[in-house]
Amino acid sequence: MKRNVEELDRDDAQAPSQDRKATLAQALRHRILRMELAPGASLDEVALAEEFGLSRPPVRELMRQMAAEGYIELEANRTARVASMNYDSLRNYFLAAPLIYVATTKLAAAHATQAEIDGLKRIQERFRAAVEGNAVDERVLENDHFHFAIGKMAHNPYLLPSLCRLLIDHARLGKTFYQPRDERMDAELAEAVQQHEDIIDAIQRRDADAAGEIVREHVYLARRNMASYVAPEGVAVAIEF
Template identity: 85%
Template sequence: MKANVVEIDREEGQSSSQDRKAALGQALRHRILSMELAPGSTLDEVALSEEFGMSRPPVRELMRQMAAEGYIELEANRAARVASMNYDSLRNYFLAAPLIYVATTKLAATHATQAEIDGLKRIQERFRAAVEGVDVDERVLQNDQFHLAIGKMAHNPYLLPSLCRLLIDHARLGKTFYQPRDERMDAELAQALQQHEDIIDAIQRRDAEAAGEVVRAHVYLARRNMASYVTPEGVNVSIDF
């Protein structure tokens, strides 16, 4: 009987540790995507261990996992840092974005199930509510979920990891696009919302070419506002795909 109790206590302890690790991972990803943790900022391993009631080994394990996903940069003998963003990373983002988004969206139009399409429509309703509201972080999150859902609908294990990496910087750059500062940006946000609807419609109709064209225009729409993240004031943005 005592052996069984010990075994149950051990299992509960492992479950609790896994839950805390999952909570830390979720919190870190949200803090990075929402820019609460700025690109390039260091992560205090000790503080995170204390905040989530964990020892340092599982925190380090999580850091390695998140580094593989692209959220964090790890270097020998240096503290972990949030993945940096600069002109080079922005340029690489804009070179890759149309390729990945077009490919996944066209494949989604070919392979998506009706249940997946219905799920995409529900995400779009949450995105619409966020656009009509004032929560910028929710706009970014729901846009991220929208494109991630499309990536999963493509059913291609080679493209999905690339899309997931792309979405990290898409979310962080999106803080500029989804926080309009003038009438032009307001109009472009409304246009982006309609483009989501057009993408859903093209996928629903199984029109891969139309879906690809709409998402390409969608990427171009946000380019100028997103590029302002790393462009000095007064300098014209000119980033070619």
């Protein structure tokens, strides 16, 4: 059936709005992951609508979508806020992280296609370049892309949503890990880069057990520096896995 001229004109008018909405979504996700928007910060719908040339309804729709993804929190009669990071949420993160990362990485070793593995290698090249170039925000985002790609390679629709939620706080906590303050932390960052390489190698070899063990060590390596987010320097934080 042929579409009439009015329908085509309406689609043309909607396309730019959809593009602006996608741009806003990407910008908000990056601002949250980079900690440009702090946990618990209020989000001004009017200001965002004006900044990205949108009306308020598509902004509200995006807020609901991002709340479902775990980036923001919505409550009745309250301003939307960036997802908080309190003691309980962080404890849940540290408890769940090794379980989800190990499961997805082992499944990736069993199910990844060669094209997916090649894509993971390209992400790792960008991650390594960001580390060597001291580009902190890019380190955070490329590390997020690395583990998300592995989650997709697992081909398991039950695990991927949990991984995506973990990655939000992983990126935010990772701002401490990716800004080394001393030689020990700098050495651990270099070790993390090598662990990425070892994970890729294990997936390439279809060695699920090795891939799972390496990513477990990878999570433990980052835990101490990430935990520094919740306590002043010099104060021990005991969060058991």
